[in-house]
Amino acid sequence: MPAMTELLFECYSAPSIAYGIDSLFSYRFNGGRSGLVVSSSHTATHLIPVLDSKPVISSATRLNWGGSQSADYLFKLLKLKYPSFPGKLTDYQVEEMVREHCYVSQEFDHDMSTYLDWSGLEDRDHVIQYPFTEQVVIEKSEEELARIAERKREGGRRLQEQAAKMRLEKLIRKEQTLDYYKGLQQRLLNQTKKETKRLLDEDEFKDENQLEKTIQEIEKSIRKARNKDVGGPENPVDEAEPTFPLLDVADEDLDETGLKEKRHQRLMKSGYEARARAKAEKQLERARVEEEERQDNEWRETDLQGWLEERRAARQTFLQGIKERDRLKADLGNRKSLASQMRMKTLANLASDQPGKKRRRGGDDDNFGANDDDWGVYRTVAMGEQSDEEDEEDLGAGLKGVEAQLLKYDPLFDESNTMEAQSDWSQSLIHAFLRGPRPFDPESQQEAHQIHLNVERIRVPEVVFQPSIAGLDQAGIVDIAADITTHGLTSARDRIKVLGNIFLTGGNTLFAGFEERLRRELRAVLPVEAAINVQKATDPILDAWRGAAEWATAPESSQYFVTKEEYLEKGSEYMKEHNLGNAVAF
Numbered sequence: 001m002p003a004m005t006e007l008l009f010e011c012y013s014a015p016s017i018a019y020g021i022d023s024l025f026s027y028r029f030n031g032g033r034s035g036l037v038v039s040s041s042h043t044a045t046h047l048i049p050v051l052d053s054k055p056v057i058s059s060a061t062r063l064n065w066g067g068s069q070s071a072d073y074l075f076k077l078l079k080l081k082y083p084s085f086p087g088k089l090t091d092y093q094v095e096e097m098v099r100e101h102c103y104v105s106q107e108f109d110h111d112m113s114t115y116l117d118w119s120g121l122e123d124r125d126h127v128i129q130y131p132f133t134e135q136v137v138i139e140k141s142e143e144e145l146a147r148i149a150e151r152k153r154e155g156g157r158r159l160q161e162q163a164a165k166m167r168l169e170k171l172i173r174k175e176q177t178l179d180y181y182k183g184l185q186q187r188l189l190n191q192t193k194k195e196t197k198r199l200l201d202e203d204e205f206k207d208e209n210q211l212e213k214t215i216q217e218i219e220k221s222i223r224k225a226r227n228k229d230v231g232g233p234e235n236p237v238d239e240a241e242p243t244f245p246l247l248d249v250a251d252e253d254l255d256e257t258g259l260k261e262k263r264h265q266r267l268m269k270s271g272y273e274a275r276a277r278a279k280a281e282k283q284l285e286r287a288r289v290e291e292e293e294r295q296d297n298e299w300r301e302t303d304l305q306g307w308l309e310e311r312r313a314a315r316q317t318f319l320q321g322i323k324e325r326d327r328l329k330a331d332l333g334n335r336k337s338l339a340s341q342m343r344m345k346t347l348a349n350l351a352s353d354q355p356g357k358k359r360r361r362g363g364d365d366d367n368f369g370a371n372d373d374d375w376g377v378y379r380t381v382a383m384g385e386q387s388d389e390e391d392e393e394d395l396g397a398g399l400k401g402v403e404a405q406l407l408k409y410d411p412l413f414d415e416s417n418t419m420e421a422q423s424d425w426s427q428s429l430i431h432a433f434l435r436g437p438r439p440f441d442p443e444s445q446q447e448a449h450q451i452h453l454n455v456e457r458i459r460v461p462e463v464v465f466q467p468s469i470a471g472l473d474q475a476g477i478v479d480i481a482a483d484i485t486t487h488g489l490t491s492a493r494d495r496i497k498v499l500g501n502i503f504l505t506g507g508n509t510l511f512a513g514f515e516e517r518l519r520r521e522l523r524a525v526l527p528v529e530a531a532i533n534v535q536k537a538t539d540p541i542l543d544a545w546r547g548a549a550e551w552a553t554a555p556e557s558s559q560y561f562v563t564k565e566e567y568l569e570k571g572s573e574y575m576k577e578h579n580l581g582n583a584v585a586f
Helices: 003-010 021-027 067-081 092-101 108-114 142-190 191-203 209-228 258-304 304-331 336-354 371-384 391-410 417-425 428-436 477-488 492-499 515-525 545-553 555-560 564-570
Strands: 035-038 045-051 061-063 126-129 448-455 501-506 534-536
Touching: 003 564, 021 045, 021 501, 021 545, 035 092, 035 371, 035 477, 035 492, 045 371, 045 477, 045 492, 061 477, 067 092, 142 191, 142 209, 191 545, 209 258, 304 391, 428 448, 477 492, 477 515, 515 534, 545 555
Parallel strands: 035 501, 501 534
Antiparallel strands: 035 045, 045 061, 126 448
């Protein structure tokens, strides 16, 4: 205050100065004499009891929350809610949101628990649309569209062929590995313990059990690959065993046509043998599955609770695997991740193949995909080197199978608990919080530039009633008012006067429902016989200025002004006391 006094006198040449409390000026302007002034303004909230036009400053209490803190709080909530919002949030815009969209809830805990319910969310969810520029899509001619579609079909076909080729090569490698491990297993039968340990250490096996487990896993993977790629139909028609006579004839005894036919018969024999192996593998797999189902049914019938616990644990394992798979895919978009670095390295190698050639806009069509090797590069760049299609399919199919069992036998598991239901945007609480009761199109610039205000509309004004939700270690205005009237005022007569006129002023009291909420909660904490009357200032924002102007022009107020001569004589800390200031003259 001394600095302000010095500034007004020295810089602005003010003839005289008087200080007062804004809320008390507003109270005086509205004709108040005795009551409790609740002032929630821009920087803070004050509760000041007034008796016979004199404030009881010793019982006044300050709550460090006002309009500016409310705007900052909403700003932080929106930053957490939309961390990558493309628009620019300004302080003025957030203050406008607080004024136009927030209100005081009469039943905060109940409303928070039901605010995002789909019933009525259309009205509760307010959408703030920020400016955006919609992407302009250049229309292509029918010939261009047909050419692009044909190129996509050709690319898809090439990619499928390349994928099938890679799966076949992978199957061959697995079969070779299996043959090697089985040969190793046979060699171990007649070896000493020392030699057995040496052979196992060479292939990094701990013991023979680990070798056996590895062989079983490879056999299972091979059976699955054969059934998928070369297994044929589920119930194939028995076919007569073909003959391949040319395979027993030496190449020197055949002409060019015979050699060509011999190669064809060798290929046909390989296919026939592969189908025969796949058929046998399918029969064994079917028998194994039936045996597992029998054992599983027996376990479920004898120990249902234990079986359910195992199914629940299996479901969590599948969910964790899916989350890990999605995380690895998301890492491709993170330039610091290993997957992204490997992809950029591949792109850099491609770019260095022809360093002098640059693509020009409108130039020749891209010929990527003309070679089969290009599709291997595509798979590495687009999907990552560690992508495993079999594992991805197993995760989805396994999760659906486990959830189907839980739906059938677990009374605590219903359709809403399935991953498919939880992934449905119309059932997602997070979607309702972020995007309201509408589907979201990530490609739409209009929707990407929208802010949805829902629970924030009641959460921000609630802080003056429950400061702890914003991390403020203070009591709310209801507790403060009850403490002032029950402990700050010793006289029952004074208590009746104060409760009979609870006066609201300040811009932060303009929230809809503020007056009703304060009256209802005070009634709940004060004695039943206490008469409570809550009223609001005619203009909670400007009545403080009007009251100060009215008081300053009153003839009896001139004695409370400090003149410049008094300032020069007594210093900048000198001030005169009056009934509307911080220090009251009795």
